[in-house]
Amino acid sequence: MPFVRRRGSPTLAPVRLVIARCQVDYVGRLTAHLPMAPRLLLVKADGSVSIHADDRAYKPLNWMSPPCWLEEQPGVWTVRNKADESLVIQIDEVLHDSKHELGVDPGLVKDGVEAHLQELLADHPGVLGEGFSLVRREYMTAIGPVDLLCRDADGGSVAVEIKRRGEIDGVEQLTRYLELMNRDPLLAPVKGVFAAQQIKPQARTLATDRGIRCVTVDYDALRGFEKDDLLLF
Known part of the structure; x- marks a missing residue:
């Protein structure tokens, strides 16, 4: 057998x-x-x-x-x-x-810059795509939380994975999230965006092959948005 x-x-x-x-x-x-x-x-x-x-x-x-x-x-x-x-x-x-038996993994603890990058992109989702709006931060799936769940200009679901440095492992991680989320009729179809300060060529190639869009983000420019929010005039 x-x-x-x-x-x-x-x-x-x-x-x-x-x-x-x-x-x-x-x-x-x-x-x-x-x-x-x-x-x-x-x-x-x-x-x-x-x-x-x-x-x-x-x-x-x-x-x-x-x-x-x-x-x-x-x-x-x-x-x-x-x-x-x-x-x-x-x-x-x-x-x-x-x-x-490894049990349930607590997940990756992001460093300060990566966590702050997630926070800034949640406040300014338009950086990820024109007309993007935030649905939820840390959207939980059966295998862990997606950094951001957004809607695009057409109202479609977008899962966003955020890294300081974009490598193949990050693309694989987002691929697993997308496989699960696209089984949910309330979310599907779900597109993927891989956002990082730097994205390695191999990771970009793999993401493109899997229909995932890559976005290179400028952390310092995003911090400038944060400073502008504090201005009174």
Whole structure:
């Protein structure tokens, strides 16, 4: 009987860490192949599966974001999603296999500048797009709060993720929020805006590929708005 992990369980599943000699084949919009080698396989509580080498911290070699499901047969893992993409992981030898309950994460605590940037953009949402208006700060989803929920000039929902420095991880974070929010008929369709003081080219490329608009914001100029608000004349 194969093991099948499906997304949407009412309780958080444990994180699973597997170190194995494996090869990986991705089939979807393109094809990609990872030859046989020792790698870390990470299965998160949200259902995502990622494959890691020992030479980078910020990005896996390949991955499948939720909603997706894992079907485990002896020597073969198959990860599929609704877009008919798949990761086929052929395992030659398992070196380690463990599960860990991490519980509910409190979320990232923003530094002073990033928190202030969020506050300033909430007060001046027009910086993010013409006709934008604020609906709510820290709009809560099942996987954490979106920095800003706004409406655009046409009344459409916009989720805004704010960083001091925009990197790939921030785009991935906003992508997960958008996947959840677009399932809510009261919000959908929800567009995404990735706002930061600096946005790395790789992050901008990934955001564009996923239909997320990037906005570079000037913190000092926003602070000038704040000072203007204090003027009496």
